[in-house]
Amino acid sequence: MKIGLNWTVRNSFAGREDNDFRGISQSRVIPYSKPLSRMYVNLGLRQVINEAHQPKRIQIQIQLVRHMANTTHPKKFRFVCVSFLFLAFDVTDAKTTFACEAPHLEVGFGRVDITPSRPTPMAGYYSKRLSTESHDPLWAKATVIDDGTTLVAMITVDLIGTTQWFVDETRSLLSKQVNIAPECIMINATHSHTGPVLFDPNSSRYNRFGNEASESKQYMLELPSKLVESVQKAISAKQPMTVQHAVGEERQLAFNRRFFMTDGTVGWNPGKRNPRIVREAGPTDDRLPMIAFYDQQGALNALMSNFSIHLDTVGGTQWSADMPFTMEQSIERVFGPKCHLQYSTGCCGDVNHIDVHHAFDQKGHSEAARIGTRLAGAVLRSWQSLKPSAGNRLHVSNELVKLPLAKHAADRVEWANSISERATHDKPPPFIEMVEAFRILDVESKHGEPIVAEVQVFSIGKDIAWIAMPGEIFVQLGLAIKDGSPFSTTVINELANGSIGYVPTRQAYAQGNYEVISARCVQGSGEMLVDSALHQLRKHAEVQNKK
Numbered sequence: 001m002k003i004g005l006n007w008t009v010r011n012s013f014a015g016r017e018d019n020d021f022r023g024i025s026q027s028r029v030i031p032y033s034k035p036l037s038r039m040y041v042n043l044g045l046r047q048v049i050n051e052a053h054q055p056k057r058i059q060i061q062i063q064l065v066r067h068m069a070n071t072t073h074p075k076k077f078r079f080v081c082v083s084f085l086f087l088a089f090d091v092t093d094a095k096t097t098f099a100c101e102a103p104h105l106e107v108g109f110g111r112v113d114i115t116p117s118r119p120t121p122m123a124g125y126y127s128k129r130l131s132t133e134s135h136d137p138l139w140a141k142a143t144v145i146d147d148g149t150t151l152v153a154m155i156t157v158d159l160i161g162t163t164q165w166f167v168d169e170t171r172s173l174l175s176k177q178v179n180i181a182p183e184c185i186m187i188n189a190t191h192s193h194t195g196p197v198l199f200d201p202n203s204s205r206y207n208r209f210g211n212e213a214s215e216s217k218q219y220m221l222e223l224p225s226k227l228v229e230s231v232q233k234a235i236s237a238k239q240p241m242t243v244q245h246a247v248g249e250e251r252q253l254a255f256n257r258r259f260f261m262t263d264g265t266v267g268w269n270p271g272k273r274n275p276r277i278v279r280e281a282g283p284t285d286d287r288l289p290m291i292a293f294y295d296q297q298g299a300l301n302a303l304m305s306n307f308s309i310h311l312d313t314v315g316g317t318q319w320s321a322d323m324p325f326t327m328e329q330s331i332e333r334v335f336g337p338k339c340h341l342q343y344s345t346g347c348c349g350d351v352n353h354i355d356v357h358h359a360f361d362q363k364g365h366s367e368a369a370r371i372g373t374r375l376a377g378a379v380l381r382s383w384q385s386l387k388p389s390a391g392n393r394l395h396v397s398n399e400l401v402k403l404p405l406a407k408h409a410a411d412r413v414e415w416a417n418s419i420s421e422r423a424t425h426d427k428p429p430p431f432i433e434m435v436e437a438f439r440i441l442d443v444e445s446k447h448g449e450p451i452v453a454e455v456q457v458f459s460i461g462k463d464i465a466w467i468a469m470p471g472e473i474f475v476q477l478g479l480a481i482k483d484g485s486p487f488s489t490t491v492i493n494e495l496a497n498g499s500i501g502y503v504p505t506r507q508a509y510a511q512g513n514y515e516v517i518s519a520r521c522v523q524g525s526g527e528m529l530v531d532s533a534l535h536q537l538r539k540h541a542e543v544q545n546k547k
């Protein structure tokens with residue numbers, strides 16, 4: 001089946017009769033397979049209208065042509081269905097009238113390689129590991145969007161997280177050098193476990209597993225200027241773009257990693273085909289929001305996509321962005337190497353790619369390639385659901401939420417110190433004891449001050465919103481935000497603008513195990529972040545509906 005769309009635009013000029021149709025007439029046939037047909041029509045119409053020397057009244061005749069072919073008897077049963085749609089409306093300024101259909105956003109993309117150039121301690125586990133080589137580059141990817149009044153920069157880094165120092169430093173440099181307000185800068189990490197340790201003297205864990213290396217400190221000192229460079233590249237590449245959005249779906253890649261067990265406890269990563277597993281203790285998020293940016297020639301320039309899955313597939317000692325590497329390759333194969341894929345990680349504190357129902361190996365580059373290819377496929381499968389953004393105005397807000405610290409008995413501090421000291425021995429303490437000990441030491445270093453978590457929201461028009469929150473957030477909290485969001489395409493970037501550790505649900509605190517033992521913030525913190533996000537989203541909807 002092929003659906004064509006022909007249009008004819010006729011106009012009447014100032015001072016002439018409304019029915020004095022003369023001069024301008026154009027016709028195009030747009031194959032159904034072009035996802036951007038609507039934008040293409042808009043652009044074509046605008047060109048026609050501009051050529052019409054400021055018309056006062058436009059009449060559009062749209063002819064829908066549907067070719068149906070019977071595949072069994074192609075010659076016998078082929079027919080064409082034609083329908084007409086006539087539209088007429090007054091315009092005083094053609095450009096203004098069509099602005100809401102074809103946004104005048106200026107958007108640009110840039111990326112900078114942030115792979116360490118020297119062997120450097122790697123992040124992600126409770127042990128020391130030094131990088132050996134690079135499998136694929138780690139990137140800082142930037143998207144800047146400018147509506148003429150507000151300019152926002154969204155930076156995604158292929159790193160384990162974002163430390164408050166490098167977020168603050170990058171924002172400070174960007175506000176000085178490029179004049180972007182700090183609240184208009186969103187920095188989030190994909191959570192790749194095959195990137196470098198992020199030097200942070202406040203991290204008791206990395207004080208044992210990487211901070212001591214001069215390479216870690218040097219890497220951190222150089223990082224902010226690389227992020228600034230990615231934004232500068234994006235700004236210099238800015239051009240008028242149309243935004244389309246959709247929410248795709250992927251149901252078979254992500255699995256909740258907490259399980260009710262036969263002994264009544266809640267297990268964490270209990271192992272494949274463990275007979276004691278009863279069922280999953282939490283949900284997954286199958287939604288795959290996607291935002292596509294098209295230039296004025298109708299070419300796809302960039303795709304932002306987001307999914308809730310823990311990015312710890314590869315392992316080993318090679319630098320790698322993990323599965324976004326293959327996802328990017330697959331998208332480039334379809335749309336060309338100039339297409340910028342900015343993949344970000346959604347709320348997945350308790351979700352990973354391990355399917356406990358099967359015994360097959362799920363570690364390494366081939367597994368990352370399987371996931372990346374499949375996610376790219378899920379994006380492409382939903383391609384025809386893309387629709388233009390309703391409105392082109394940006395709105396920005398953020399709130400600082402104070403999260404009380406997790407509690408521990410005073411006599412546990414000495415125990416925690418002794419565990420930390422033994423963490424690098426040949427026979428380290430049990431994993432879960434290290435998890436608890438590093439939490440206690442991190443909480444102690446705050447001297448009773450609450451954790452300050454930034455909840456940041458960007459929106460474009462009435463359809464698209466991004467939320468940025470620090471920490472590894474349980475998926476149910478993300479689902480609560482998406483379900484309550486007035487924006488049909490709601491993207492949540494976790495590990496954004498700082499890292500605060502795990503953020504479990506209130507319910508999970510009662511169940512215990514790894515993420516809860518690790519969490520630096522107290523029960524109820526996750527729900528406070530959700531409240532802030534929803535309250536801001538509702539305000540955004542009010543503002544966007546007035547614009």
Ligand SMILES: [Zn+2]
Pocket residue numbers: 191310312
């Ligand atoms: Zn992790």
